[in-house]
Amino acid sequence: MRQKTRPMPSEPEQAAGNGVLDRRLFLTGGAAAAIGSAVLPDHARAAEALPVEPWMKTPGSPFAPYGQPSKYAGKVGRIFASAPGTTGTGASRTPHHLLDGMMTPNGLHFERHHSGIPDINPETHRLLIHGLVKRPLTFTLDALMRYPMESRIAFIECAGNSALLYQKEPAQLGVQPIHGLLSCAEWTGVRLATLLDDAGVDPRAQWILAEGADASGMSRSVPLAKAMGDAMVAIYQNGEPVRPSNGYPMRLLLPGYEGNANVKWLRRIKLTEAPTMTKDETSKYTMLQNDGKALQFCFAQEAKSVITRPSPGLTMAAPGLYEITGLAWSGYGKIAKVEVSADGGASWALAALQEPVLPMAVTRFRSPWRWDGGPATLLSRATDETGYVQPSRSRLIADRGARAAYHFNGIASWGVAQGGEVRHVYA
Amino acid sequence: MRQKTRPMPSEPEQAAGNGVLDRRLFLTGGAAAAIGSAVLPDHARAAEALPVEPWMKTPGSPFAPYGQPSKYAGKVGRIFASAPGTTGTGASRTPHHLLDGMMTPNGLHFERHHSGIPDINPETHRLLIHGLVKRPLTFTLDALMRYPMESRIAFIECAGNSALLYQKEPAQLGVQPIHGLLSCAEWTGVRLATLLDDAGVDPRAQWILAEGADASGMSRSVPLAKAMGDAMVAIYQNGEPVRPSNGYPMRLLLPGYEGNANVKWLRRIKLTEAPTMTKDETSKYTMLQNDGKALQFCFAQEAKSVITRPSPGLTMAAPGLYEITGLAWSGYGKIAKVEVSADGGASWALAALQEPVLPMAVTRFRSPWRWDGGPATLLSRATDETGYVQPSRSRLIADRGARAAYHFNGIASWGVAQGGEVRHVYA
Numbered sequence: 008m009r010q011k012t013r014p015m016p017s018e019p020e021q022a023a024g025n026g027v028l029d030r031r032l033f034l035t036g037g038a039a040a041a042i043g044s045a046v047l048p049d050h051a052r053a054a055e056a057l058p059v060e061p062w063m064k065t066p067g068s069p070f071a072p073y074g075q076p077s078k079y080a081g082k083v084g085r086i087f088a089s090a091p092g093t094t095g096t097g098a099s100r101t102p103h104h105l106l107d108g109m110m111t112p113n114g115l116h117f118e119r120h121h122s123g124i125p126d127i128n129p130e131t132h133r134l135l136i137h138g139l140v141k142r143p144l145t146f147t148l149d150a151l152m153r154y155p156m157e158s159r160i161a162f163i164e165c166a167g168n169s170a171l172l173y174q175k176e177p178a179q180l181g182v183q184p185i186h187g188l189l190s191c192a193e194w195t196g197v198r199l200a201t202l203l204d205d206a207g208v209d210p211r212a213q214w215i216l217a218e219g220a221d222a223s224g225m226s227r228s229v230p231l232a233k234a235m236g237d238a239m240v241a242i243y244q245n246g247e248p249v250r251p252s253n254g255y256p257m258r259l260l261l262p263g264y265e266g267n268a269n270v271k272w273l274r275r276i277k278l279t280e281a282p283t284m285t286k287d288e289t290s291k292y293t294m295l296q297n298d299g300k301a302l303q304f305c306f307a308q309e310a311k312s313v314i315t316r317p318s319p320g321l322t323m324a325a326p327g328l329y330e331i332t333g334l335a336w337s338g339y340g341k342i343a344k345v346e347v348s349a350d351g352g353a354s355w356a357l358a359a360l361q362e363p364v365l366p367m368a369v370t371r372f373r374s375p376w377r378w379d380g381g382p383a384t385l386l387s388r389a390t391d392e393t394g395y396v397q398p399s400r401s402r403l404i405a406d407r408g409a410r411a412a413y414h415f416n417g418i419a420s421w422g423v424a425q426g427g428e429v430r431h432v433y434a
Numbered sequence: 435m436r437q438k439t440r441p442m443p444s445e446p447e448q449a450a451g452n453g454v455l456d457r458r459l460f461l462t463g464g465a466a467a468a469i470g471s472a473v474l475p476d477h478a479r480a481a482e483a484l485p486v487e488p489w490m491k492t493p494g495s496p497f498a499p500y501g502q503p504s505k506y507a508g509k510v511g512r513i514f515a516s517a518p519g520t521t522g523t524g525a526s527r528t529p530h531h532l533l534d535g536m537m538t539p540n541g542l543h544f545e546r547h548h549s550g551i552p553d554i555n556p557e558t559h560r561l562l563i564h565g566l567v568k569r570p571l572t573f574t575l576d577a578l579m580r581y582p583m584e585s586r587i588a589f590i591e592c593a594g595n596s597a598l599l600y601q602k603e604p605a606q607l608g609v610q611p612i613h614g615l616l617s618c619a620e621w622t623g624v625r626l627a628t629l630l631d632d633a634g635v636d637p638r639a640q641w642i643l644a645e646g647a648d649a650s651g652m653s654r655s656v657p658l659a660k661a662m663g664d665a666m667v668a669i670y671q672n673g674e675p676v677r678p679s680n681g682y683p684m685r686l687l688l689p690g691y692e693g694n695a696n697v698k699w700l701r702r703i704k705l706t707e708a709p710t711m712t713k714d715e716t717s718k719y720t721m722l723q724n725d726g727k728a729l730q731f732c733f734a735q736e737a738k739s740v741i742t743r744p745s746p747g748l749t750m751a752a753p754g755l756y757e758i759t760g761l762a763w764s765g766y767g768k769i770a771k772v773e774v775s776a777d778g779g780a781s782w783a784l785a786a787l788q789e790p791v792l793p794m795a796v797t798r799f800r801s802p803w804r805w806d807g808g809p810a811t812l813l814s815r816a817t818d819e820t821g822y823v824q825p826s827r828s829r830l831i832a833d834r835g836a837r838a839a840y841h842f843n844g845i846a847s848w849g850v851a852q853g854g855e856v857r858h859v860y861a
Contacts, residue, residue, distance in 0.1 A: 032582070054570030057562050057701060060554070066649050067550025068678070069521035072511030073503065074541040077682045079556050080675045084499030094496035106673045108585040108622040113539055114501040115674060123494025127487070129506050135484050143481030155757045158535040158788050158798055195535040222493050245672065246533045247542060248507045251495070255504045274484060330582045361585050363790045371585055 022356035025349035026377035027331075030359035076114075085115055086183055095123020096223075098165065099252075100187025103315040103334065109160070109361065109369050111190035113245050117266075118252045119165050119188065121223035121287070125272055129256040132220065134240070138277035141207025148256045151197050151242060158195040159239070159262065160368040162336045164188060164308050166265035166292055166413040172400055173411055177420075177431040181319035185431065186419070189313075189334070191369040194260045195243035200235045203278070208235070212278035216285070217259050220274040227268045227292075228282035228304070229261060237262050240273060262367035263338030264306040265414070267292050297408035307338035310397050311416035312345055312372070312389035323427035326380035331358070334369045337391035341365065344390045345372040351384035351420070351434045352399070358387070366392075383423040384434050400433060449783030452776035453804040454758075457786040503541075512542055513610055522550020523650075525592065526679075527614025530742040530761065536587070536788065536798050538617035540672050544693075545679045546592050546615065548650035548714070552699055556683040559647065561667070565704035568634025575683045578624055578669060585622040586666070586689065587795040589763045591615060591735050593692035593719055593840040599827055600842055604858040608746035612858065613846070616740075616761070618796040621687045622670035627662045630705070635662070639705035643712070644686050647701040654695045654719075655709035655731070656688060664689050664794075667700060689794035690765030691733040692841070694719050724835035734765035737824050738843035739772055739799070739816035750854035753807035758785070761796045764818035768792065771817045772799040778811035778847070778861045779826070785814070793819075810850040811861050827860060 020029040076083065083106070087099035099118045101111055111117075118124075129148045137143035165188035171178040178185060208231070215234045218226040229238070239260040241249055249255045254271030261269050267287060282288065282304065294302035312335035317323055331349075335342045341364050346355040358372035372387065389397045398406070403417035422432035447456040503510065510533070514526035525546045528538055538544075545551075556575045564570035592615035598605040605612060635658070642661045645653040656665070666687040668676055676682045681698030688696050694714060709715065709731065720728035739762035744750055758776075762769045768791050773782040785799035799814065816824045825833070830844035849859035 054562055054564055055560065055572045057560055057572075058558070060558060060647065062552035062554055063647055063649055063651070066520065067522050067547065067552040069516065069550060070512070070514035070524065070526045070545060070547075071679075072513075072526075074512075074543070074545075074677050074679045076500065076540075077554075077556075077675065077678045079554075080682070083674055085497070085501075086499075087497035089496065093493065095494050097497065099497045099499075105675075107583055107670045108620045108673045110537065110620045110673045112672045112674045113503075116501070118497060118501075120494065120497075123496060125489035125494040127489055127504075127506075129504075131485070131487060133482065133484055135481055137481055145482045145484075153756070155800065155802060156534055156759065157800075160790075193535045193537045220487065220490055222490055224490070243534045245539045246535045246537045247503065247510055247539045248532075250501050251504045252498075252501045255507070329580070332583065363587075363792060365790060373582065373584075375582060 023348060023350070024354040025383050026379055027347055027349045027356040028375040028377060030357050030374055032375045083115070085117070095120050098188060100183050101190050102183045103187060103313070104182040104318045104321060107332065109191055109371050110245065111192055113192065113247065113250050116190040116192060116250070116253055117165065117188045119266060120221070121225050122221050124251050125221045126251070127220060127255060127272060132256055132274065134257060134273055135275045136202055136206045138279055139209035139212035140278050141209065144202070144206045146202070148242070151240060151257065154197040154201055156195055157198060157239065158193055160191065160193045160365050161260060161262045162189060162191040162367060162369045163266045163269055164336070166267055169415040169419065170412055172415050172417060172419060173404065177433050179431060181431070182313060182315050186313045188266070192245045194239060194241040196239045196241035196257070196260065199238040199240055202240065203235060208278060211280050214279045214282050216277040216279055216283040217270040217273060218275040219270045220272040225270060225287055226283070226285045227270055227287055228285065229268055231278070233261055233264070263308060265292065265308060268306060292413060294407070294413055295410040297410060305414060308336070309414065309416040310337035310339065310342070310389045310391040310395050311335065312387040312397060313419055314385055314387050314421055317385065317423065317429050318421055319429050319431055321429060323378060323423065323429070326378050329376045329378055331374040331376045331385060333372055333387050335372055335387070335389040336369045337389065337395070338367060339395065340367070340392040342370040342389055343392045346388045347374040348386040349376055349383045352386050355388065378423065380425065382425055384432060385421045385423065386418050386434055388418055450775060450777070451781035452810050453806055454774055454776045454783040455802040455804060457784050457801055510542070512544070513614070522547050525615060527610050528617050529610045530614060530740070531609040531745045531748060533742070534759065536618055536796050537672065538619055540619065540674065540677050543617040543619060543677070543680055544592065544615045546693060547648070548652050549648050551678050552648045553678070554647060554682060554699060559683055559701070561684060561700055562702045563629060563633045565706055566636035566639035567705055568636065571629070571633045573629070575669070578667060578684065581624040581628055583622055584625060584666065585620055587618065587620045587792050588687060588689045589616060589618040589794065589796045590693045590696055591763070593694055596842040596846065597839055599844060599846060600831065600838055604860050606858055608858070609740060609742050613740045615693070619672045621666060621668040623666045623668035623684070623687065626665040626667055629667065630662060635705060638707050641706045641709050643704040643706055643710040644697040644700060645702040646697045647699040652697060652714055653710070653712045654697055654714055655712065656695055658705070660688055660691070690735060692719065692735060695733060719840060721834070721840055722837040724837060732841060735763070736841065736843040737764035737766065737769070737816045737818040737822050738762065739814040739824060740846055741812055741814050741848055744812065744850065744856050745848055746856050746858055748856060750805060750850065750856070753805050756803045756805055758801040758803045758812060760799055760814055762799055762814070762816040763796045764816065764822070765794060766822065767794070767819040769797040769816055770819045773815045774801040775813040776803055776810045779813050782815065805850065807852065809852055811859060812848045812850065813845050813861055815845055
């Protein structure tokens with residue numbers, strides 16, 4: 008983002024303080040063209056003679072069964088960290104500051120593993136459904152492939168995403184390390200309800216236990232209502248078989264629920280009367296309150312948004328027109344609106360939402376912004392279709408208490424300094 | 435798909451001959467569950483003790499910056515062929531028989547190259563806009579990144595896709611070699627209209643020439659109206675930078691137009707009064723008529739559909755309930771409906787369309803089918819929102835003549851034999 012811009016010849020309509028412009032500038036057709044001359048970077052003004060580059064003088068590379076990114080896009084990768092003494096217990100994070108659109112490519116989907124990525128042979132892998140059912144069942148992958156499928160584009164967000172914002176001081180990091188435990192993909196598989204119906208649900212069953220086939224035996228309890236609702240045993244991710252790092256050959260998808268409950272490498276579903284109280288829902292993934300008690304089974308991710316560009320690491324070089332863009336999502340349905348502020352929340356403007364806007368999927372928002380070269384504090388605020396409004400950080404912490412560690416969905420802020428450096432700040 | 439099924443305990447409603455069932459069986463919630471016991475494969479009936487597999491006994495693999503598919507999914511790859519004496523002049527094809535959903539992962543997007551994949555350094559790559567403009571402009575990738583972006587999920591289909599169906603006898607091949615020159619991705623970039631507006635379009639301009647930076651100098655003429663409409667200079671593909679095999683660092687996206695016109699590695703756009711008559715629109719990509727004359731500039735891909743499962747190579751092992759699924763698309767807008775037949779076209783039933791249904795994107799359709807173990811001929815027929823209905827193969831050939839080689843969008847047929855083998859047939 009190191010470009011210079013010339014002064015705008017005409018001023019688009021301002022929609023909020025400190026240069027946030029009307030989102031309709033970004034709608035299709037003539038309106039988009041109308042801002043063209045306002046954004047034109049200086050160095051694009053004079054046409055240069057096009058050099059005949061080396062790659063035009065010789066035949067290029069051959070075909071390959073499975074393609075890879077450009078070697079020049081090497082920085083577009085995940086960062087990750089593992090617990091001491093392990094190589095696979097930890098998390099990797101999606102580089103949202105370098106991406107755009109709503110889909111996360113499979114190679115960049117975030118991961119959270121509790122004992123690495125198991126090397127599962129799909130021929131021998133089995134899914135067992137048992138417990139409070141009329142007839143326990145075992146499924147091979149081939150057997151699942153025989154069932155009717157459905158597809159849905161859904162985000163998955165780790166419950167621990169953005170947890171750094173619970174800290175008293177803003178961590179001097181960017182989108183990827185702070186908010187990178189979020190991704191969005193098209194998942195295709197079999198409704199779990201169909202399989203449970205085949206097994207015959209005992210009326211006493213109120214919960215399920217879902218267990219993964221990794222070495223940590225990752226397992227979680229989920230209310231039966233969710234299991235009989237939109238839960239899916241996902242087999243495909245963005246069209247192709249689910250990646251090993253995301254549950255190959257099959258994972259549980261619980262649209263809108265915290266990532267940990269979307270059990271990867273799914274091998275067992277047991278129907279139970281009550282939650283099983285596994286290690287992963289007692290020692291972790293609970294909401295510790297100020298009084299030392301913890302809330303359990305907080306499943307759905309509340310409405311949230313993050314500005315991905317501009318953001319730390321993407322320094323702005325000169326005043327002019329920019330696009331503020333980011334992602335918004337809610338575990339309770341569709342995003343209804345996203346507002347953007349450039350003056351620390353003193354005034355807000357509606358951002359344009361990129362279609363399609365889908366429930367439990369990320370929605371890309373875009374807002375035109377004329378940066379005057381001075382200090383600015385950029386915020387985004389999501390509202391979902393239930394009317395829930397993403398709270399301020401201070402309000403969230405006041406409600407949650409100082410010991411919370413999960414489900415941070417407060418408003419995040421980026422500070423733009425004179426000179427264009429972007430830093431993490433608390434507004 | 436080699437599973438056995440038991441007879442269905444209750445018969446879902448038949449919607450067309452030879453076992454095609456009502457699509458509402460595949461809608462959400464209770465209805466999906468309602469067919470559960472009808473599809474249950476035999477070998478899933480009795481629960482087995484779950485073995486503790488080797489991958490549960492040892493920590494799994496570590497994190498990686500960029501993930502890859504399972505080694506067990508190696509067959510989920512593209513097939514390709516190159517012209518004699520070349521390694522990169524030819525095409526690779528998407529394995530739709532092994533995929534599901536609407537998105538094609540970037541590693542499996544089809545390719546058609548005329549001189550291989552250029553190894554382009556994005557720092558030195560330039561896009562020139564010149565010709566009939568008020569001020570010629572040159573853009574770096576960074577300059578483009580500064581413009582407002584938009585995203586759209588769009589199919590790209592090679593004009594030569596499915597051309598084998600022009601042959602007199604049905605090629606004994608499957609979905610991938612016959613129909614694999616089609617893929618669908620989310621593309622994000624800058625509206626071309628915005629850039630042209632910056633350059634200032636001379637009123638005499640009626641066409642553009644778009645040129646790629648590969649060694650073949652691939653170039654095509656496109657009407658200015660399309661360039662000023664929904665045309666995009668795409669920078670991101672499924673969220674990440676466009677792959678080298680699909681145009682890195684930038685490509686032209688012309689939603690709904692034949693693939694060849696979506697020029698990859700875009701380096702130059704020249705505004706002209708008339709088409710430039712490049713080699714790629716004169717010696718190729720024209721529609722040869724019976725009288726020896728050729729139609730030029732047939733850009734939009736007409737409405738079309740293909741059943742991807744069952745299809746050749748996916749043998750069915752026993753009678754029972756199956757899902758007939760496939761893809762439908764139109765270069766003229768949204769898919770309005772897809773009909774499926776299991777009796778060679780004597781009767782048809784509406785298939786369920788997977789949401790979201792988007793213009794110029796593929797739409798996944800699904801139809802429940804009770805195979806009785808006897809011969810069947812499976813067809814799908816798409817209708818788009820303009821009311822255009824995908825024609826029969828014989829009607830298409832009667833209209834086009836015997837010399838046509840592009841834009842085949844007639845109805846394709848799979849024959850299911852007693853015993854479950856699936857072959858390419860002409861219905």
